[in-house]
Amino acid sequence: MNLPRAHANPLIGLSSTLLALAVSLLATVVLLVVFGSHPLSALRSFFVGPFSSPLAWGNTLNQSSLLVLTGLAASVAFGAGAFNLGGEGQVYLGGLAALAAALFLPPVWGALGILAALVSGMVAGAGLGAVSGALKARWQADELITTFLLSASVVPVVDSLITSPLFGAAGSFLITSRKIPQEFWLPGLLAPSNLHWGALLTLPLAVVFGVLVNSTPWGYRLRLLGRNRAFAQYTGLSMASYSLLPLGLSGALHGLAGALGVLGTQHALVQGFSSGWGWNGIAVALIARTNPWAVVPAALLFTFLDQASRMVVLQGQFPFQLSALFQAAILFFITAQIVRRRS
Amino acid sequence: MAPNSPAVLASLVRLSKTFADNGVRAVDEVSLELQAGEVLALLGENGAGKTTLMALLAGLEVPDSGEVVLASGQPPSLKAGIALVQQHPPFAPELTLWEHAVLGLPGRFPGKKAARSLLEASAARWGFALNWDELCRDAGPLALQKATLTAFFLHPLTILILDEPTAALGPAEARSLLASVRAWVRENHACAVFVTHKLHESLEWADRVAVMRAGRLVATTTPADSSLEALSSLLFPRRQQPQVQESLPAPAASLPPVFMAQGTRADFELRGGEILGLTSLRGEGAEELEEELTGLADLPEGRLFLAGTDVTTASIAALRRLGLSYVPSDRMGRGSSPYSALASNVIPYQVTRLAPGGILRSHSVRGYFRELAKRFSLQGEPGQRLVTLSGGNIQKLIVAREMDHGPKVLILAEPSWGLDLEARRELYRLIRQAARAGSAILILSSEPQELLEVCTRVGVLREGRLQGIRLVEHWTSELLGRELLGVVN
Numbered sequence: 001m002n003l004p005r006a007h008a009n010p011l012i013g014l015s016s017t018l019l020a021l022a023v024s025l026l027a028t029v030v031l032l033v034v035f036g037s038h039p040l041s042a043l044r045s046f047f048v049g050p051f052s053s054p055l056a057w058g059n060t061l062n063q064s065s066l067l068v069l070t071g072l073a074a075s076v077a078f079g080a081g082a083f084n085l086g087g088e089g090q091v092y093l094g095g096l097a098a099l100a101a102a103l104f105l106p107p108v109w110g111a112l113g114i115l116a117a118l119v120s121g122m123v124a125g126a127g128l129g130a131v132s133g134a135l136k137a138r139w140q141a142d143e144l145i146t147t148f149l150l151s152a153s154v155v156p157v158v159d160s161l162i163t164s165p166l167f168g169a170a171g172s173f174l175i176t177s178r179k180i181p182q183e184f185w186l187p188g189l190l191a192p193s194n195l196h197w198g199a200l201l202t203l204p205l206a207v208v209f210g211v212l213v214n215s216t217p218w219g220y221r222l223r224l225l226g227r228n229r230a231f232a233q234y235t236g237l238s239m240a241s242y243s244l245l246p247l248g249l250s251g252a253l254h255g256l257a258g259a260l261g262v263l264g265t266q267h268a269l270v271q272g273f274s275s276g277w278g279w280n281g282i283a284v285a286l287i288a289r290t291n292p293w294a295v296v297p298a299a300l301l302f303t304f305l306d307q308a309s310r311m312v313v314l315q316g317q318f319p320f321q322l323s324a325l326f327q328a329a330i331l332f333f334i335t336a337q338i339v340r341r342r343s
Numbered sequence: 344m345a346p347n348s349p350a351v352l353a354s355l356v357r358l359s360k361t362f363a364d365n366g367v368r369a370v371d372e373v374s375l376e377l378q379a380g381e382v383l384a385l386l387g388e389n390g391a392g393k394t395t396l397m398a399l400l401a402g403l404e405v406p407d408s409g410e411v412v413l414a415s416g417q418p419p420s421l422k423a424g425i426a427l428v429q430q431h432p433p434f435a436p437e438l439t440l441w442e443h444a445v446l447g448l449p450g451r452f453p454g455k456k457a458a459r460s461l462l463e464a465s466a467a468r469w470g471f472a473l474n475w476d477e478l479c480r481d482a483g484p485l486a487l488q489k490a491t492l493t494a495f496f497l498h499p500l501t502i503l504i505l506d507e508p509t510a511a512l513g514p515a516e517a518r519s520l521l522a523s524v525r526a527w528v529r530e531n532h533a534c535a536v537f538v539t540h541k542l543h544e545s546l547e548w549a550d551r552v553a554v555m556r557a558g559r560l561v562a563t564t565t566p567a568d569s570s571l572e573a574l575s576s577l578l579f580p581r582r583q584q585p586q587v588q589e590s591l592p593a594p595a596a597s598l599p600p601v602f603m604a605q606g607t608r609a610d611f612e613l614r615g616g617e618i619l620g621l622t623s624l625r626g627e628g629a630e631e632l633e634e635e636l637t638g639l640a641d642l643p644e645g646r647l648f649l650a651g652t653d654v655t656t657a658s659i660a661a662l663r664r665l666g667l668s669y670v671p672s673d674r675m676g677r678g679s680s681p682y683s684a685l686a687s688n689v690i691p692y693q694v695t696r697l698a699p700g701g702i703l704r705s706h707s708v709r710g711y712f713r714e715l716a717k718r719f720s721l722q723g724e725p726g727q728r729l730v731t732l733s734g735g736n737i738q739k740l741i742v743a744r745e746m747d748h749g750p751k752v753l754i755l756a757e758p759s760w761g762l763d764l765e766a767r768r769e770l771y772r773l774i775r776q777a778a779r780a781g782s783a784i785l786i787l788s789s790e791p792q793e794l795l796e797v798c799t800r801v802g803v804l805r806e807g808r809l810q811g812i813r814l815v816e817h818w819t820s821e822l823l824g825r826e827l828l829g830v831v832n
Contacts, residue, residue, distance in 0.1 A: 217697075220687070223683075224680060224683070228676075230673075231676075231679060231680045234678065235659075235691035238658065
């Protein structure tokens, strides 16, 4: 399996991405004009809708902050040649761990408790990712399979736990856990949108990961591993630890996304709250061509597309499926490899 | 048709082929006629161009010049009745042998029952006993070869080419296979060509023997007019001992060996400043030895010492820390990251040094590359991708990377594969330079001639075991050839 490789010349990579973006926006406009009864208002709600109110763009920013995390998670793993398809389960488990910490730590801990809950989420996600890493290191089990299967089996377990007496609200018929104490809520920004201060955490994190992956010996080794595993082994990299590391790290970032979702947005664990975050993170990583620097704009773009197509659908002119079609068209053009003859 | 001028089935007319990716002239103006009813053995050293010549004959490769003229007037192909059975026939692991065999049969798929009875009848005629329901994945190389051959016998063939058909077989199996082939040739008035490096086999089973060296056909003879001795000196001609351009000072025997294997299949002691060469025919254990000595595979028996430390079970990282450098035979798969920049390919052992404070500075990475490029006259810009370089320049970059930190031991496997004369000369100069600087050097090569040129001592690996190391002055290329082939006086 080959991922789009970062080009040796980043300008070529960037220009081909921009070209793909332009083509796909054009395709979207064509779709809107062809299918819409009022093409102009459809275009306006597509391009302006996501920024039309603090509510809309607050939600867009919050959603993209989560996608920055899951996008970084996928990028880190992909860049090192490890295919983490278990994002969904890792996010969900991270949410559960954060919920447990927030429910059972004394509320007087305040900010310290928030930190503890975020760390628990990361540890839980990292743990799940590391299991696949260990299986690969010990038995060469393909992480593509194990991450996916582990994730798929974790989801129903979490589903059943949130309504169990341990986490569930007594006498409630909603499929959600109890609310966490208000002391552990991440303070909101731009009310009434979902945006919260925790979302801002993701920007410095993206910078840190960009530096780690692109400019440290450690990141160099991870990239070497992604480019040619046999060469990385030949230079003396420990295959055991470098199987564990990228998957563990990727899992930690997924877990953090889950924890932020619980502490910042839902303040409880609602069943299926993070559905799609893991997969969309993979899409973001592909748009960013696994470069951490590019994950932030890619996540913003992806969220914008998501929100914009929802806006158009909400306006009632378009069938619900069309929103998926817009996204598919754009993803298709961006991830399509520009095949060039090797000289 | 007169009985003493047999029908010519195919004429190879001045065929030449140069491979664009490494610039090697694999086949050089070869002309040869294949006659009906004959078995022809094609002999040659590794890399002599045998396989390429056969691919040209089968129509699988297109010659740069010259042509293959068939009696039927058709261009060469399976359809024209020419089949090539590769040494390792490609297969789909999840298919059964019978499915493998019927793939590519001309005409409509005959259906399971009909196909099986066809195959079984054909196999029985040639004396092959096969379990047709076995998966290709589980079948050994012999079964795969026989199944492939059985399938080919269903085609209306006139010329059958077998590339090293007996390389993986024991003597009894080899006999039965070659006997079947000969019977098929005689019965169908067809022609079979088998590529081999086993001299006795060609004398026993062939009607004619053709010998290739460095892309050229140097002789065709018959077993009656030839002998093991004669063939062996055709393959490895008596040459003047090459002049050692710069003689290396002999290392003091009192020095402790820096690299040593004890109780293994290939025991040796290697001191600083020495260049030891081990040669073998392909498939006689050099590939395994390459991995065992460099920490990529476990030693099956014995112990290995590097700089006085027992490194039998040491990790690759530990070996490298102790001063082992290694230029692998698989340059693109193992020795480099082809789609990364040149700079990324030279810094794996320098990254910590180039990252003061933990941050890799791109100007120091580029600076390091430029400095290395200057010292070893490497081509290219630091940001250029490795695949854009020629084979010779890629090898030079790998050698430079491995030599840069003054290794205690430098292992090179097939260092000059695919390199032209100029690149080889440069490579040998670098190797001698490293030896003079005190490195102990071990070269694994299937080209005996190159070892005679660069090494101070040379040994031969045959059937996976080392047959004895001698000073280079005590070898001639003829002696080496005999030792390689196991021709005993």
